[in-house]
Amino acid sequence: MSQLPEPRAKRLRRPSWRDTRLLVGVALVLLATALGAYGLRAADSRVPVYAARTQLVAGQRLTPESLQRVDVQLSDVSAGYLPVADGLPSDGYVLREVRSGELVPRAAVGSGAEVAVSPLSIVVDQASAGALVVGSTVDVYASTPKADKSSGSGYDAPRAVLESVQVARLSSGSGFGSSSRSSAVQVLVPREHIAALITLVDSEAHFTLVPVPGSALREAS
Structure with a gap:
């Protein structure tokens, strides 16, 4: 009776550079390394x-x-x-x-x-200043006292004297002048308009501040 041939164990071959799986693995490692280096360079360039x-x-x-x-x-x-x-x-x-x-x-x-504006404080009603914050943009209206105070209102009709000026500071006190319901608001006035506004302040004009659309305002509580 003839003997059956004994099976020979196959010897494992070392992976070569021609092995597709090895090439793919190496490519993935290189790609990950390149992406990591790029990320570090991007972070360092901030x-x-x-x-x-x-x-x-x-x-x-x-x-x-x-x-x-x-x-x-x-x-x-x-x-x-x-x-x-x-x-x-x-x-x-x-x-x-x-x-x-x-x-x-x-x-x-x-x-x-180089600053083209100067801060100037004006006294306004608290109702006019209540919604304002530092940075609010407002139009300034002034009503000057009538020369003849015996007829009707003591002030002329209001007129716009400044447009789109910013609020730089708001008073922290409860009142100014003779009225406890008034507040001082510091606005940034273009330098060419400073003299005219000071004249209105000295004439005891009544000022009203009107926020322009889109201006920053105090949030309603």
Whole structure:
């Protein structure tokens, strides 16, 4: 009786560069490594710039308390914003409104000599000031006292004297002048209109502030 041939164990072959599975695995590893390196480079290229911590109004001095650092991925666009690396300018003032949370444009910052407005306080009814906040944009109306106070109302019809000016400060006291229902509001007046507004204040004109559409206002409680 003849013997059956004994089966020979197959020897495992080392994977070669011609093995498709090995090539696919190596390609996946290289791809993952490349993507990780790209992600690290992208994260490292973020640029720290300043953002407004609170509402910034024209004429306001820039301080560390009014700003916060934000790391942004803006590439070449970041050149248009105030970089943290340069620090705050020694004579840095806000030239135009920057809302809370917004990045601070370089064009919105300049020297004190470049500020085109000056703060001036006027007394208004509390009803006129009640909804306002720092940064509100208002039109200013004034009613001057009548020359002949014996006829009718003591004031002439109101007329617009300033348009779209910003509120820089609100009084914290309960009242000003002879009326306990009045408040002082500091508005930013273009310098060419300062003298005319001071004349109205000295004539004891009655002022009313009217918020422009879309202006920031106090939230109703």
